[in-house]
Amino acid sequence: MSGGIHGDSAVLDRIKRGRALFALVVSYTRTAEIPGITAAGADADSIKCTPPADAELIQHGLCRSIRGIPATPDGKPTPALITRAALQAASIPRVTVDAGSMIRPRLPHVYTGMVPGEDISRYPAMTKNRTRQAISYGKQTAGMLSGMCDCLIVGESIPGGTTTALALMRGLNLQAKVSSSMPQNPHTIKQEAVESALGRLHTDDPLDVAAQTADPMIPFVAGMLGGASVPVLLAGGTQMLAVLALADRLGPIPNNVAICTTSYVAEDDTIRFRDQADIISPDTQVVSTDLLLQESRHDGLRAYARGFAKEGAGAGGAVIASRTRAGLDQNQMLELVDKEYDRIITLR
């Protein structure tokens, strides 16, 4: 069963035996509006709709905020379809949390009152007070959700989020490298945005750094780690590293946290994910899974194995949790993902 899952974690034991809950945190940063910085969405308008559409796909199996499903400009599908297939397979319940999305998901969801973050290449991401509030709302939300499960799986959907993750980690003096939804990581564009944000820093206070450089998702999920009374599985790639980095500066990271992602992120030599995680939080277990997408029947999914999308909407963590709970092997999960793609194509 564990074929293709690398790493071990006490959190996975909890997922096997207890009740799991998947929370998708949707958010927005106007940094995503910098031309060329993200592939999440076919055009500028649809970028705004990607987070709610991901949430709708994961919870209901179809999008309401857009026609079809979120995709790159050339039609590669959102990783949320992988998340959907995985969570369905193990009947893992799910909830959407709006932590500053530009567009509200069209389904009942957890409302926090948070607003989108600014473009960090031009302005502070948010005020220090809003940063503090985001942490507090994250704590409260995780406290509430902890009562309803034995293990909380947290994914995110925020276009442009790897740029803010990079800026935050650099602001915290980490030698960070981040992934991208494009194989030719748009380093120059990202780097310019990051440098602009870092140029505004005059302190290493973590709240000030987050206020200048982050997006609303990062302090919110960092706050969740402090508020959860059950183990937390951070489902995501380098953006969840940024969450860990901020959480570490705000106080000790609880020892019942794991970070789970796809092998496309974990085994990318250019980002050295495990090394980064080890520096940021040595006690946090890293687990990754090979989705075998190079063997998919669909070209849009095979592209993941060539470096497109790679991760997002908690896909890697959802697959790891689902395989752990339902006892599915790699090939069975791939077949479920392919079938979910078949089903979604008929909806278009």
Add this chain to the structure above:
Amino acid sequence: MSGGIHGDSAVLDRIKRGRALFALVVSYTRTAEIPGITAAGADADSIKCTPPADAELIQHGLCRSIRGIPATPDGKPTPALITRAALQAASIPRVTVDAGSMIRPRLPHVYTGMVPGEDISRYPAMTKNRTRQAISYGKQTAGMLSGMCDCLIVGESIPGGTTTALALMRGLNLQAKVSSSMPQNPHTIKQEAVESALGRLHTDDPLDVAAQTADPMIPFVAGMLGGASVPVLLAGGTQMLAVLALADRLGPIPNNVAICTTSYVAEDDTIRFRDQADIISPDTQVVSTDLLLQESRHDGLRAYARGFAKEGAGAGGAVIASRTRAGLDQNQMLELVDKEYDRIITLR
């Protein structure tokens, strides 16, 4: 242990053994603005804040939307403090659902996009389309929450809600009688509002009747009954009868539903609660509990035994669920409620 709990229910068995979740549905009807119709709130402005403040008290133990806690004009406290004491005693997790509140609760809560209902003495409560949406949102919300628990306890906080409950039941041709938060039930004021609403009816289609006469909470919670995949305990008095009445007209009521309230409602000879429930839904178990509030150390709580407030914010159902889970007798629960009152007084 079962002293003072009247009635039996398979739903209570589920509460004893499984994971329970308490959902407070907050809503608003402008019918509450008719002078003299409700005692929920010391003045017109604070009536609007009662639902969010109840939610804040139940989840966090203090109110953020108002100073102190919701109270009648002469200082009798909200039943939400009973709900709070009960849920804390049995560590039952809780969530707030905004189904059309005028003021948003100041805590992370489930957002539906619903808006307040109109004053039924003057206008239709809502459009037929919004009524249909409310049912649909209720279904979706209950479907989501069902994944997180083995039994769902649903309370409500909506000032003026007994008037809309009465109007709806009359509109559905039931010989309804409803309770009130005042011992001298303001029959004339309520009756005038109800007659105005009924005067607009030209059909017995349940959606039309609800659109003319109800408040947003009623179709929302009726929808929840259709969407829940676990047993549901309706925690409330005559307003929950209205929910059952509408749910019955929309389709068969699932057999895993119980209605739980205080003895102050269940044993009020003027409303004959059990008889009404039996007519509306013979298969729905009725359970009530005597809170022994005549023996409280606090005059504000003793008033409940004299006919003030009586029920609300799911108090009766929360006490029944909590006593069932935690094995508490009547006196132990009374002591916890009194202590909660002591604690709240120090916050003022």
